Amino acid sequence: MLTKRQNLLETIHGGKPDRFVNQYEFLNIIMETPTGIEFRYGETWKDHWGITWQWPEGQLGMFPVHHDGLAVIQDITEWQKFVKKPEIVTSDEAWAPAVAHANAVDRNEEYVAGFFAPGIFEMTHHLMGMENALMALYEEPEAMQELIDFLLSYELEFAQVMIDKIHPDCIFHHDDWGSQLSSFVSPEMFAEFFLPAYKKIYGFYKANGVELVVHHSDSYAANLVPDMIDMGIDIWQGVMNTNNIPELIKEYGGGISFMGGIHSGLVDFPAWTPEIVAEYVEKTCRDNGKQYFIPCQTSGLPIDNFQGVYETINKEIDRMSKELF
Amino acid sequence: MSKIEEVKAKVEAGKSKLVPGLVQEALDAGIAPAEILQAMVDSMSVVGDKFSAGEIFVPEMLIAAKAMSKGVEVLKPLMAGDSSSSLGTCVIGTVAGDLHDIGKNLVSMMIESTGFEMVDLGVDVSADAFVEAVKNNANVKLVACSGLLTTTMPAMKEAVQTIKAAFPDLKVIVGGAPVTPEYAAEIGADGYAPDAGSASVKAKALVTV
Numbered sequence: 001m002l003t004k005r006q007n008l009l010e011t012i013h014g015g016k017p018d019r020f021v022n023q024y025e026f027l028n029i030i031m032e033t034p035t036g037i038e039f040r041y042g043e044t045w046k047d048h049w050g051i052t053w054q055w056p057e058g059q060l061g062m063f064p065v066h067h068d069g070l071a072v073i074q075d076i077t078e079w080q081k082f083v084k085k086p087e088i089v090t091s092d093e094a095w096a097p098a099v100a101h102a103n104a105v106d107r108n109e110e111y112v113a114g115f116f117a118p119g120i121f122e123m124t125h126h127l128m129g130m131e132n133a134l135m136a137l138y139e140e141p142e143a144m145q146e147l148i149d150f151l152l153s154y155e156l157e158f159a160q161v162m163i164d165k166i167h168p169d170c171i172f173h174h175d176d177w178g179s180q181l182s183s184f185v186s187p188e189m190f191a192e193f194f195l196p197a198y199k200k201i202y203g204f205y206k207a208n209g210v211e212l213v214v215h216h217s218d219s220y221a222a223n224l225v226p227d228m229i230d231m232g233i234d235i236w237q238g239v240m241n242t243n244n245i246p247e248l249i250k251e252y253g254g255g256i257s258f259m260g261g262i263h264s265g266l267v268d269f270p271a272w273t274p275e276i277v278a279e280y281v282e283k284t285c286r287d288n289g290k291q292y293f294i295p296c297q298t299s300g301l302p303i304d305n306f307q308g309v310y311e312t313i314n315k316e317i318d319r320m321s322k323e324l325f
Numbered sequence: 326m327s328k329i330e331e332v333k334a335k336v337e338a339g340k341s342k343l344v345p346g347l348v349q350e351a352l353d354a355g356i357a358p359a360e361i362l363q364a365m366v367d368s369m370s371v372v373g374d375k376f377s378a379g380e381i382f383v384p385e386m387l388i389a390a391k392a393m394s395k396g397v398e399v400l401k402p403l404m405a406g407d408s409s410s411s412l413g414t415c416v417i418g419t420v421a422g423d424l425h426d427i428g429k430n431l432v433s434m435m436i437e438s439t440g441f442e443m444v445d446l447g448v449d450v451s452a453d454a455f456v457e458a459v460k461n462n463a464n465v466k467l468v469a470c471s472g473l474l475t476t477t478m479p480a481m482k483e484a485v486q487t488i489k490a491a492f493p494d495l496k497v498i499v500g501g502a503p504v505t506p507e508y509a510a511e512i513g514a515d516g517y518a519p520d521a522g523s524a525s526v527k528a529k530a531l532v533t534v
Contacts, residue, residue: 056422056449060474063424067447130427134384135391138339179428180502181520186382265503269475305476 003109012234012257014291019321021259021294022314024302027214028110029172032097033162034089037117048086051126060305066129073128076136076143083127083147085154088161095165102166111212114168114205116158117300119175120197121184123151130184137189144193152197156204163208170212171205172237174300178219180242187223195227202232216300218264222248229255236260238298245288253292261288264299268309277309281316285324295320328354329364336368336396339388344396358403359410362440365393369438373522383431386521390434412532413466415441416458418450420472421480428501428521429471435525436469452480452487459492466532469524470514472501482512489513496531500524 002010002018008026010017036048042057044065052070055062073082089095102112118126124147125133136144162168177194178184185193202213215228218238225248228236239245239260248258261284267277284295295317297310304310326334328351335343351361372389375381404410415436419429426448437443444462446454459465468488472481481504485497498516499509509517516531518524 054424056424058476059422059424060476065424130383131387131430135387137384138388139341182379182382184383186385189382189384265475269503 023296111170113170113172117174174216198231218298259294285320341392377522412440415467417469418446419448423477425473431521452484
């Protein structure tokens with residue numbers, strides 16, 4: 001039996017995996033990484049960039065808010081006045097939990113996955129609101145490019161610290177680039193503003209010991225796959241079934257692998273049942289095959305919103321492995 | 326290219342700095358304000374269709390909507406009191422417990438571009454707040470409810486049913502990632518649209534039948 005890591009490599013290199021890679025099993029995500037991100041259920045708070053967040057009680061996640069003058073950037077042409085780079089924590093004390101976790105991982109079995117979120121695109125709209133961010137790409141492209149370069153410099157500085165501290169051999173990086181129906185921006189605009197930044201980020205990680213780049217975008221983004229390959233993504237996690245996944249595998253398998261297909265909104269919801277999960281997992285495994293594809297929920301962490309869903313998906317993927325391998 | 330065609334082209338291309346001047350030139354050339362407004366509405370209809378077809382993306386739709394609103398600013402003083410080109414008022418909001426506003430804002434812009442006056446209640450809007458807004462605003466013809474979370478679908482159902490109980494003849498349209506046409510029908514909504522472009526088409530169809 002192959003190790004999780006070997007089985008992953010066989011899958012993404014078009015070899016002979018002996019089972020499906022089961023969701024996030026190959027990623028040991030170092031969530032103790034002091035990124036500054038906070039998850040404060042039921043609260044309203046400002047993060048280290050000054051972005052205001054709300055996580056309403058009883059709801060599934062947190063939201064940046066921009067109404068009533070709360071947006072950090074009030075005028076993109078004066079973004080330097082509003083945006084201050086947060087201090088990157090470098091103390092051994094702050095990193096100790098992350099280092100301990102990374103040291104405890106058996107790297108023959110799993111990847112030590114450094115975690116970073118949110119990425120450049122999300123940061124632009126977290127700072128000023130989606131509409132303002134998207135319109136600024138047309139109306140104030142030079143200022144937006146400056147802001148993107150600034151955010152890039154922060155990411156690269158953080159990457160250097162993370163590399164020094166935990167020596168990740170994988171990076172798991174979040175940046176949502178689309179809705180479930182389309183990418184937020186055109187491929188041309190993406191290539192102009194975001195591809196160059198990501199080539200630098202993922203190029204930096206790969207030049208410093210990272211062997212595997214896993215990028216999360218739970219969305220449609222089929223039109224951005226050539227750019228994903230160009231920037232060095234090995235696995236696109238979050239690929240929704242609104243993308244034609246079998247077609248993507250056929251066209252791009254070998255250049256990139258696809259991890260997802262099990263739409264979290266369809267299986268991880270209040271009225272979920274094991275039968276619903278089983279049906280979606282089976283369809284996903286049968287439709288997408290054994291190479292260049294990892295069956296996985298589309299949401300961006302190995303957790304569920306409704307207790308039991310994640311484990312049930314794991315169990316059903318194991319069942320499909322027994323059936324199809 | 327005629328002045329009116331130029332206005333249409335620049336709205337579609339999202340040239341918000343050029344459109345007000347072109348609208349003024351069209352007025353100076355003797356074209357009626359209502360005709361210019363209709364030309365811009367037609368442009369936004371093309372924009373909506375292109376968005377629905379995946380030919381353009383959110384930024385292109387946003388800048389086109391902004392260009393149109395700049396043009397409308399020029400026309401507004403000349404059309405005060407002329408309600409013939411208005412489709413009425415549309416109350417819009419994201420349902421209780423849900424703070425997503427991007428989709429709702431896009432839909433609001435596109436519905437406005439077809440000729441509705443918009444009353445945007447924002448996010449986390451209770452069923453009662455929708456009803457109050459209908460009561461407190463003139464000529465409300467449509468309510469649009471948005472929701473992105475599976476967990477707020479019950480709030481959407483409550484909103485639709487509360488609105489329909491208070492105003493049985495008022496049209497209600499719903500949308501958002503987890504919403505399907507079947508679910509929209511099940512909870513008693515009059516219409517459903519999968520994206521902002523088709524939402525504007527559906528909104529107009531609902532109030533002009």
